[in-house]
Amino acid sequence: MQAELDERKKKILHAVIRNYLETGEPVGSRTISKYTDLNLSSATIRNEMSDLEELGYIVQPHTSAGRIPTDRAYRLYVDNMMQEKDKEIEELKGLLVQTEDKMDKVLKNVAKVLATNTNYATVVSAPQIRGNRLKFLQLSRVDENQILAVIVVEGNVIRNEMIHVNETLSDETMLKLNILLNTHLTGLALEEINLGMITALKEQAGIHGDIVGEVMDAIAQAIKGEEDLEIYTSGANNIFKYPELSDNRKASELINTFEEKKALAKLATEKLSDEGNTGIQVYIGEEAPVQAMKDCSVVTATYELGEGMRGSIAIIGPKRMDYDKVVGSLRTMMNELERVYKKD
Amino acid sequence: MQAELDERKKKILHAVIRNYLETGEPVGSRTISKYTDLNLSSATIRNEMSDLEELGYIVQPHTSAGRIPTDRAYRLYVDNMMQEKDKEIEELKGLLVQTEDKMDKVLKNVAKVLATNTNYATVVSAPQIRGNRLKFLQLSRVDENQILAVIVVEGNVIRNEMIHVNETLSDETMLKLNILLNTHLTGLALEEINLGMITALKEQAGIHGDIVGEVMDAIAQAIKGEEDLEIYTSGANNIFKYPELSDNRKASELINTFEEKKALAKLATEKLSDEGNTGIQVYIGEEAPVQAMKDCSVVTATYELGEGMRGSIAIIGPKRMDYDKVVGSLRTMMNELERVYKKD
DNA sequence: ATTAGCACTCAAGCAAGATGAGTGCTAACC
DNA sequence: GGTTAGCACTCATCTTGCTTGAGTGCTAAT
Numbered sequence: 001m002q003a004e005l006d007e008r009k010k011k012i013l014h015a016v017i018r019n020y021l022e023t024g025e026p027v028g029s030r031t032i033s034k035y036t037d038l039n040l041s042s043a044t045i046r047n048e049m050s051d052l053e054e055l056g057y058i059v060q061p062h063t064s065a066g067r068i069p070t071d072r073a074y075r076l077y078v079d080n081m082m083q084e085k086d087k088e089i090e091e092l093k094g095l096l097v098q099t100e101d102k103m104d105k106v107l108k109n110v111a112k113v114l115a116t117n118t119n120y121a122t123v124v125s126a127p128q129i130r131g132n133r134l135k136f137l138q139l140s141r142v143d144e145n146q147i148l149a150v151i152v153v154e155g156n157v158i159r160n161e162m163i164h165v166n167e168t169l170s171d172e173t174m175l176k177l178n179i180l181l182n183t184h185l186t187g188l189a190l191e192e193i194n195l196g197m198i199t200a201l202k203e204q205a206g207i208h209g210d211i212v213g214e215v216m217d218a219i220a221q222a223i224k225g226e227e228d229l230e231i232y233t234s235g236a237n238n239i240f241k242y243p244e245l246s247d248n249r250k251a252s253e254l255i256n257t258f259e260e261k262k263a264l265a266k267l268a269t270e271k272l273s274d275e276g277n278t279g280i281q282v283y284i285g286e287e288a289p290v291q292a293m294k295d296c297s298v299v300t301a302t303y304e305l306g307e308g309m310r311g312s313i314a315i316i317g318p319k320r321m322d323y324d325k326v327v328g329s330l331r332t333m334m335n336e337l338e339r340v341y342k343k344d
Numbered sequence: 345m346q347a348e349l350d351e352r353k354k355k356i357l358h359a360v361i362r363n364y365l366e367t368g369e370p371v372g373s374r375t376i377s378k379y380t381d382l383n384l385s386s387a388t389i390r391n392e393m394s395d396l397e398e399l400g401y402i403v404q405p406h407t408s409a410g411r412i413p414t415d416r417a418y419r420l421y422v423d424n425m426m427q428e429k430d431k432e433i434e435e436l437k438g439l440l441v442q443t444e445d446k447m448d449k450v451l452k453n454v455a456k457v458l459a460t461n462t463n464y465a466t467v468v469s470a471p472q473i474r475g476n477r478l479k480f481l482q483l484s485r486v487d488e489n490q491i492l493a494v495i496v497v498e499g500n501v502i503r504n505e506m507i508h509v510n511e512t513l514s515d516e517t518m519l520k521l522n523i524l525l526n527t528h529l530t531g532l533a534l535e536e537i538n539l540g541m542i543t544a545l546k547e548q549a550g551i552h553g554d555i556v557g558e559v560m561d562a563i564a565q566a567i568k569g570e571e572d573l574e575i576y577t578s579g580a581n582n583i584f585k586y587p588e589l590s591d592n593r594k595a596s597e598l599i600n601t602f603e604e605k606k607a608l609a610k611l612a613t614e615k616l617s618d619e620g621n622t623g624i625q626v627y628i629g630e631e632a633p634v635q636a637m638k639d640c641s642v643v644t645a646t647y648e649l650g651e652g653m654r655g656s657i658a659i660i661g662p663k664r665m666d667y668d669k670v671v672g673s674l675r676t677m678m679n680e681l682e683r684v685y686k687k688d
Numbered sequence: 689a690t691t692a693g694c695a696c697t698c699a700a701g702c703a704a705g706a707t708g709a710g711t712g713c714t715a716a717c718c
Numbered sequence: 719g720g721t722t723a724g725c726a727c728t729c730a731t732c733t734t735g736c737t738t739g740a741g742t743g744c745t746a747a748t
Contacts, residue, residue: 028710041722046711064710064728136486142479142496150494150504152486158504160494236603240596252584255599259580372741385691390742408697408741691748697741706733717722 005055010081011036012048013057017069017077021320024244026066071285074297074319078282082324106340108232110313110333115235118326120317121254123264126230127157127311133189137181139215144168147211149218161218165211173208180204181215193219231261242318250295254316257292264314266290279303279334280327285319297321301330303337349399354425355380356392357401361413361421365664368588370410415629418641418663422626426668450684452576454657454677459579462670464661465598467608470574471501471655477533481525483559488512491555493562505562509555517552524548525559537563575605586662594639598660601636608658610634623647623678624671629663641665645674647681 005013015036019027029045049067052058057076058067069077104126111124136152147163169177184201185193198216202209236258240246245254257263266289283289283298290298293316300314313333315326349357359380363371373389393411396402401420402411413421448470455468480496491507513521528545529537542560546553580602584590589598601607610633627633627642634642637660644658657677659670 026710030710042710043712043722043724044720047721050712060711062729064712065730066710136484136492138482138484138492138494140480140482140494142500146500148480148482148494148496148502150482150484150492152492156486156490156506158492158506160502160504162500162502234603237596237600240592240599246592248584248590251595252581255584256581259578370741374741386741387691387693387743388689391690394743404742406698409699410741689748691746693746694744696743699738699740701738702736704734704736707731709728709730711726711728713724713726715722715724718720 008038009048009052011038012045013052013069013073014077014081016049016052016058016067017073017081020068021322024242024318024320026061026068028066031066069320071287071319074284074323078284078323082327104230104232106337107230107311108234110337111232111234114313114315114329114333115238118315118317118322118329119235119238119241120315120321120326121235121238121258122233123258123314123316124232124234125265125311125313126232127305133187134185134193134219135187137178137185137215137219139174139178139181141169141171141174147174149215151219163211163214163218165214169208169211177205177208177211177215181212185219190220231264233258233261233264238317242320244320245295245318253292254296257290263290263292280330282323282327295319297323299323299326299330301334303334305338352382353392353396355382356389357396357413357417358421358425360393360396360402360411361417361425364412365666368586368662368664370405370412372410375410413664415631415663418628418667419631422628422667426671448574448576450681451574451655452578454681455576455578458657458659458673458677459582462659462661462666462673463579463582463585464659464665464670465579465582465602466577467602467658467660468576468578469609469655469657470576477531478529478537478563479531481522481529481563483518483522483525485513485515485518491518493559495563507555507558507562509558513552513555521549521552521555525556529563534564575608577602577605577608582661586664588664589639589662597636598640601634607634607636624674626667626671639663641667643667643670643674645678647678 012032015032016027019031019035029042029049032045032049033040033042049058053060053067056070057073058069060067107124107126111122114122114124133154134151135154135156136150138150140148140150142148142162145165145168147165147169149161149163151159151161153159180201184197193216198212201216202212205212236255239251239254245251279302281300283293283300285297286294288294288296288298295318296316297319298314298316299321300312302310302312304310313330315321315330317326356376359376360371363375363379373386373393376389376393377384377386393402397404397411400414401417402413404411451468451470455466458464458466458468477498478495479498479500480494482494484492484494486492486506489509489512491509491513493505493507495503495505497503524545528541537560542556545560546556549556580599583595583598589595623646625644627637627644629641630638632638632640632642639662640660641663642658642660643665644656646654646656648654657674659665659674661670
């Protein structure tokens with residue numbers, strides 16, 4: 001009962017959606033009658049629309065208003081009807097490639113460029129370093145009872161962690177510890193550092209075993225602690241451009257969500273484990289993984305910069321967002337990101 | 345013509361302000377007549393209010409509405425009439441002291457606590473490290489042609505900078521460089537590292553002089569680059585609680601300002617150079633240093649954590665914000681911050 | 689100097705049309 | 719049978735006029 005949408009119904013539905021995307025107003029039969037090349041009178045369109053309503057693709061906000069697409073219609077549109085328009089997106093590339101070393105700056109920039117280019121709000125999450133290898137480790141005595149641990153992971157992600165110690169360590173001890181830890185841990189993935197290895201290291205460190213313990217904690221914390229889920233947002237104010245989102249309660253909620261980035265983290269990581277598809281996911285309305293966004297649509301893309309270094313980009317806008325353009329922008333942006341970074 | 349506000353006028357003005365702060369509605373003569381202990385009829389109040397209007401302290405939003413205070417009245421209020429109520433602020437202290445080592449986390453927390461506690465939006469700028477001393481410097485070879493420079497400044501602010509080199513440096517060279525730089529630079533303030541010293545160091549480094557140059561650049565960049573002006577915001581959505589700010593255009597502008605943190609930087613640093621006063625500044629309406637905030641009031645406080653380590657906290661709300669409470673909260677928060685960190 | 693009283697103003701709320709976009713249905717048409 | 723013209727109906731939105739009530743300013747009396 002749902003697959004049978006004949007060609008004409010599809011055309012009409014498509015017209016309704018496109019029209020609504022542009023205007024944001026309910027669209028009526030007369031408009032469609034003129035808008036399409038079907039040369040049908042408004043009455044015929046009305047009959048068809050009536051059918052489409054029954055099938056759950058469009059609804060009237062109130063009797064005798066035009067129809068607006070439902071989530072289901074958007075879903076159909078995104079899955080089957082969308083033809084990408086790859087215009088003017090090329091310019092994005094130029095904006096990105098400049099300071100290629102500082103990862104965080106680049107990502108902030110990505111968020112910004114996408115926000116201004118699409119006129120929606122964007123969220124970029126920094127790469128998850130899960131599964132990545134330890135590249136370098138350095139302990140330094142900063143003063144009598146503070147040690148600075150610098151941890152560098154593949155992809156040049158750097159973490160600092162301060163460790164308090166009670167005893168003052170000599171230079172030789174520091175040197176020994178550094179050599180010990182580097183020789184044993186460098187090149188290992190996090191999963192490969194197991195408990196056995198840790199206890200072995202502690203033994204070798206002798207009386208300074210507890211420091212090794214602290215260092216290991218620091219490594220663990222630095223790498224998989226919540227802090228590593230750096231998130232950059234941009235264009236939050238864009239939501240004011242869409243009346244259906246900018247009534248006070250909703251706007252407030254959305255802005256709040258943007259500040260409380262933890263909810264966004266969920267959104268970002270949700271589908272990170274999914275493989276297979278092109279990496280672009282579209283969530284429409286209630287499909288969105290975050291409650292506050294049930295009146296929005298969210299388009300997410302996952303980028304991969306190397307062994308297990310995966311982050312994601314999300315664009316949040318009204319349900320009637322310009323899916324074509326967003327998906328296009330997102331795709332070029334991702335490619336560009338991967339191109340710039342993959343050489344590492 | 346302006347100093348002469350007799351005692352009664354002051355009392356009435358005070359009553360008007362307090363009442364307006366609470367309700368947000370224009371306040372009329374009858375209300376005041378009951379609200380104060382002056383035992384005057386509404387008619388008398390009317391006469392006095394008429395005078396006050398002429399003197400520019402209150403205005404009517406339209407004929408036959410009550411009066412609301414002008415910027416000038418707020419200014420008078422803040423300068424002379426405010427008596428601090430230091431209740432319930434104490435609880436703030438508890439919320440703050442927990443993870444005392446990670447400066448950025450603490451500041452984020454400060455922003456958050458203040459925002460939830462006052463119901464206004466807050467901005468906290470991380471300390472300017474200008475004038476601070478270099479505590480520790482470490483160069484490490486991360487791979488063939490990348491060197492990681494870790495720079496620790498007094499107050500345990502840590503910066504990482506990647507340096508690309510063309511030649512691969514030997515372990516001994518690295519060690520030498522480290523010793524050279526640390527012995528000469530540690531303990532110095534930025535201003536004390538002058539050009540003469542730099543060329544001297546370069547000479548001593550011999551063929552690796554250019555690396556020294558890069559390191560110095562990194563130090564300079566890391567410490568006084570714009571990046572060091574880390575800014576934390578919280579409670580942006582609080583502005584939706586005040587109708588006079590939450591109409592779409594204004595809200596959008598404010599949110600935008602919050603995202604474009606550079607404007608806030610200006611606000612934060614503006615009065616950093618001023619000395620003398622308690623460190624708390626109140627900007628009312630047009631006095632605010634940022635255009636987008638001309639309908640708000642901004643209360644800023646400067647905290648000082650040691651030699652020249654100064655940051656600032658700002659609270660942004662409607663003109664009718666509860667100045668007493670805000671100033672109180674801000675003051676305890678600052679004291680607490682300084683107490684926790686000054687022992688370093 | 690203070691107050692009571694009264695006329696006046698004006699935002700805001702409400703009810704009663706007027707408007708118009710859009711629908712559903714029926715009967716006629718090809 | 720599919721298509722269309724025509725018409726009655728619905729309902730959000732706009733307009734208009736009316737009422738209400740808070741609040742003022744002024745004047746005359748205390």
